[in-house]
Amino acid sequence: MNPKRKQRLIIVLFIVFGCATAIGLVLVALNENINLFYSPTQIAAGEAPVDARIRAGGMVVEGSVKRNSKTLQVDFQITDFAEKVTMSYVGILPDLFAEGQGIVALGRLNADGVFVADEVLAKHDENYMPPEVAEALEKSGKTKDSMSPAPAY
Amino acid sequence: MWSFFHKLGSPRWFYDIGGKWLPWFALAAGILLVTGAVWGLLYAPADYLQGNSYRIIFVHVPAAFLAQSIFMMMAVSGAVGLIWKMKLADMFLKAVAPVGASFTFLALFTGAVWGKPTWGTWWVWDARLTSMLILLFLYFGVMALQAAIEDANVAAKACAVLALVGLVNIPIIKYSVDWWNTLHQPASLKLTEKPTMHPDMLIPLLIMIVGFYCFFAAISIMRTRNEILEREKRTAWVKALVQTGGRNA
Numbered sequence: 001m002n003p004k005r006k007q008r009l010i011i012v013l014f015i016v017f018g019c020a021t022a023i024g025l026v027l028v029a030l031n032e033n034i035n036l037f038y039s040p041t042q043i044a045a046g047e048a049p050v051d052a053r054i055r056a057g058g059m060v061v062e063g064s065v066k067r068n069s070k071t072l073q074v075d076f077q078i079t080d081f082a083e084k085v086t087m088s089y090v091g092i093l094p095d096l097f098a099e100g101q102g103i104v105a106l107g108r109l110n111a112d113g114v115f116v117a118d119e120v121l122a123k124h125d126e127n128y129m130p131p132e133v134a135e136a137l138e139k140s141g142k143t144k145d146s147m148s149p150a151p152a153y
Numbered sequence: 154m155w156s157f158f159h160k161l162g163s164p165r166w167f168y169d170i171g172g173k174w175l176p177w178f179a180l181a182a183g184i185l186l187v188t189g190a191v192w193g194l195l196y197a198p199a200d201y202l203q204g205n206s207y208r209i210i211f212v213h214v215p216a217a218f219l220a221q222s223i224f225m226m227m228a229v230s231g232a233v234g235l236i237w238k239m240k241l242a243d244m245f246l247k248a249v250a251p252v253g254a255s256f257t258f259l260a261l262f263t264g265a266v267w268g269k270p271t272w273g274t275w276w277v278w279d280a281r282l283t284s285m286l287i288l289l290f291l292y293f294g295v296m297a298l299q300a301a302i303e304d305a306n307v308a309a310k311a312c313a314v315l316a317l318v319g320l321v322n323i324p325i326i327k328y329s330v331d332w333w334n335t336l337h338q339p340a341s342l343k344l345t346e347k348p349t350m351h352p353d354m355l356i357p358l359l360i361m362i363v364g365f366y367c368f369f370a371a372i373s374i375m376r377t378r379n380e381i382l383e384r385e386k387r388t389a390w391v392k393a394l395v396q397t398g399g400r401n402a
Binding site: 005008009011012015016019020023027031034035036037039057093094095096104119120121122123124125126127128129130131132133134135 | 198199200201202203207210228232235236237270271272273274277278279280314317318320321325332333334335336338339340341349350351353354
């Protein structure tokens with residue numbers, strides 16, 4: 001390679017790696033702010049601000065969903081398998097909302113530690129399969145998560 | 154290898170060889186896209202959780218793959234253009250930018266349409282969606298620079314630098330779902346691990362992905378050839394080509 005091209009190659013590499021380093025440092029510095037939601041562990045540890053609009057995400061605890069028979073009020077708990085957060089929501093839940101499913105809620109944490117949500121979004125995982133396969137997996141005692149290495153909430 | 158590389162740098166050679174490859178890519182794209190779409194939309198089983206609404210994956214994933222691949226190709230050709238002063242690399246970069254922007258828009262749009270019934274929202278400012286939106290703006294930036302600068306060589310240089318700088322965004326898009334908490338789920342298709350998708354759904358998806366790449370190959374050859382004619386219009390071979398009515402004499 002002639003010296004002129006070599007010099008230009010070095011400049012190009014400098015642009016790419018220089019930018020990558022700069023952006024990388026910024027992202028590391030902003031790490032916490034880029035997360036879309038707080039996990040129940042973070043909320044239990046007091047990392048989430050009280051009375052500010054935040055998002056909290058986790059898996060809906062099995063058997064924790066209590067619906068009010070007269071209004072659209074729903075109370076449930078979410079977990080990251082370490083801590084639990086109680087949530088209260090008034091409104092229509094997305095179709096994918098179910099016990100054992102991941103959700104992300106937007107709302108405020110009140111003084112009693114209850115998360116009052118005004119928007120609930122459903123999260124789904126990266127597993128796709130026909131219903132028969134899901135049923136067969138359930139029957140054999142394996143969860144769908146056995147297909148993926150990490151719990152998908 | 155170097156002789157092939159230098160030949161590739163010749164717009165005239167690319168014009169000829171591209172013209173020969175074009176129909177084959179177009180044919181492959183047509184067959185694969187029709188097969189993949191019919192298989193995916195009509196014959197692939199419904200998902201256990203999302204029912205039929207997951208089927209938009211057959212457009213969403215290939216579009217998102219291409220949106221990122223095209224940007225990487227632009228960065229590589231930008232580097233080649235800067236280092237070897239290869240005109241063809243500049244022309245390719247200019248020709249594919251709007252194509253990449255279209256695929257990025259398609260990925261964002263199908264993602265929003267998919268998000269509404271499954272997540273419950275069209276849009277959320279999570280790391281994956283936001284970094285993809287930044288990619289769209291990077292494409293717009295390249296197109297705007299190209300349009301704003303009169304001199305073709307200066308424009309090419311500016312666009313190449315922007316493409317190289319924007320390259321940083323690609324790993325951010327890819328790993329955003331692993332590095333941060335996002336609403337978007339992690340990838341189903343990975344190079345190193347078993348895909349987390351049932352084979353009955355995976356095969357039509359792979360067909361669609363290959364089909365999209367062939368479609369892109371055909372479109373990019375067409376657009377690059379147009380760009381070559383535009384930029385080389387003063388050369389003897391283009392004049393001769395025009396006189397023979399466009400047939401390769």
